[in-house]
Amino acid sequence: MLNALEVFTTVVVGVMVGVEFSVAFVVNRILNALPEDAHQLGRAHGGRMLGAVMPFWYIGSLVLAAVWAVAGWHHPGTGLVVTGSGLLIVSVVMSVLLLVPINNRSKTWTPENRPADWREQSNRWDRYHYARVAVLVAAFTLLVAALV
Template sequence: MLSTLEVTTVVIVGLMVGVEFSVAFVLNRVIDALPEDSAQQAHAHGGRMLGAVMPVWYVGSLVLVAVWAVAGRDGTGLLVTAAALLVLSVIMSLLLLVPINNRNKTWTPENRPADWRQQLDRWARYHYGRLALIAAAFALLAVARG
């Protein structure tokens, strides 16, 4: 049973890292290459769609790591560190990324602010930091599973 929990946790966190990696290095670049109105609308749609899914994924991942740490006997230090990194990523999301995303997902070409691109660039910079945290957590989980 513990083995199933470990594998499930590593896979779910790994998929989350993959999605966030693709947002950072693929999707945002594709969207930014679109004409201005289309790019802004695509960012808003992505913000609505992923903004609904990712909170559940982040918190669910953290819960899985916590359950693994409580149920497991080996690698607890790695698991606690991974959990701390995931907690930090959630805090970072709530304080830095979510406020920008909440504004972004309501913008249209008619009501977007003049600095909309700068705000999305700031979101992207914060996203790189969050991605580094969850990727490090994933690596620790993979080693703990080892």
Template structure:
């Protein structure tokens, strides 16, 4: 049963990392290359779509990591799992305090109601997102290392 929990947790966190990596290094570059109104509308749509899914994914991943740490408390590699959990907690806190407020504004913008500084706000979101991606990549690497 522990092996199944380890694999399921690693896969779910890994796929989350892949999605967030893709947002940072693929989707945002595609959207930013579009004409102004299209770029802003694309970011708003992405904010609505991923803003609905990612909280469940982040919290679910964290719950699975905690379950793994508890179930494997006396096993080799548990310290790595706990460290991964700490990084995921930091990513959730970072999301709630820094990224979600910007995303909540962005997802309601249209070309008619967006603020004058919308590009600067999205740029700030992107910088924080790069930091969050680094955290969750590190957490994923720790989980994979715990399997070895």
């Protein structure tokens, strides 16, 4: 049963990392190449769509990793799982404090009502997101290392 939990947790976290990596290094570059109105509308739509699912994914990943750490407490690699879980906590805190406030504003913007500094706010979100992706990649790496 523990093996199934380990694999399931790793897959769930890995797919989440892949989505966030794709947002950072593929989707946002595509959106940045579009005309200004399309760029902003695409980011707003992405913010609404991913903003609806990511809280469950982040918390679910954290819960799975914590259950793995508890269930495998006396097994090799538990320290890696605990550290990975700590990094998942950091990613949740970063999200709530840094990224969600910007996303909550930007997902309601249209070309008619966006603020003059919308691009600066989007760039700030991107910088925070790069840091969060780095934390997520580190957490995922630790979880994978705990499997071997």
